[in-house]
Amino acid sequence: MAAVYQALHRRVSSLACRLHSTYVRKMRYLNQLKEDDSLCRQAQTSGTFYLFHNLSPFLQKVGKKYLVPQLSAAEMRQILGKLQEAEQWMEKSVLIGCSDEHRPHFALDLGALDKSVIEAELQGSFTNLRKALFVVDRKDSPLLASAQSLLRWHDSHQYCSRTGQPTEKNPAGSKRVCHASGVTYYPQVSPVVITLVSDGSRCLLARQPSFPPGMFTALSGFCDMGENVEEAVRREVAEEVGLEVQSLRYSASQHWPFPSSSLMIACHALVGAQRAEISLDTLELEEARWFGLEEIVEGLKREPSSSKQDDGSFLPWFPPKQAIAHQLIREWLQQQSAQTA
């Protein structure tokens, strides 16, 4: 009787599956790969692999474009065979997604191998992620960012913090387990609020001493334990520029791989125009000031390379479109333009 029920259940599931959208089927398949180790091992043999070396992704320059190559398991075997790397490379890879046709994508860090040999063999180069994110096709940036964050997390969680014993990753790389303590570790993400403060007619941008010269961006800060987004925004704005937020509006969010793995939660905040005097936290910020509409329009057009002036000073420019700060600034501009039209 149980067998009949199981067969029925399988038929209903497969029928339901066929009725689902491509997206739903894809998400369910990825979840299955995370849960079912033998299915994931099997999937690795037909998957594609994105390569990293000490967390720098492998890129190929074709003409003016930077491509992010995906290698098949057979191609991987051929290259790694030359480097005398045994089969365990597959065990080290982490699942980062799949195609609509359910071909799984994995990422793998080959940091233990000679980088120049792989680069020569594959005719490309391992490129620092900060550069890579801004030169590859827009659709590839989030993939590289999340792959690097996951690889970094595995690299820094190889031992159990309770027993000091090695932890073991599951084939998909969605968790690590310490067999001595039974503790399961899951990849960590730090929530960060990023806020574009406005006084109604101007917006506030700031710079840290470590930023490239001339670059200004919205205020940001890590959420404290126990804080909600609204509290984190109010606190960060108060701490960094001494202003009190009156109201805030959520805009969007973005995964950001720096410094390790952050979830950027982007908001617009309003402060009273009568209470807009900045008091700077000089421990964190070098400068913070109000920008009017015209200055924002000019800053968005400016390239970092053209911001230097003859006297050695720098005109302001803003983060590129891949950063959520850029989106916040554009949204503010649209809103202001609509109000003044």
Ligand SMILES: NC(=O)C1=CN([C@@H]2O[C@H](COP(=O)(O)OP(=O)(O)OC[C@H]3O[C@@H](n4cnc5c(N)ncnc54)[C@H](OP(=O)(O)O)[C@@H]3O)[C@@H](O)[C@H]2O)C=CC1
């Ligand atoms: N995508 C985008 O558009 C933008 C992204 N960002 C990102 O937002 C992040 C946070 O912004 P930032 O203004 O620097 O943050 P904060 O204002 O919170 O200040 C950073 C400091 O907070 C401390 N800190 C607290 N919690 C953490 C944690 N979980 N991880 C690391 N440091 C922590 C560190 O101090 P200490 O070292 O003294 O312990 C760090 O130097 C940045 O790393 C940046 O990459 C920022 C702007 C734009």
Ligand SMILES: [Mg+2]
């Ligand atoms: Mg900050």
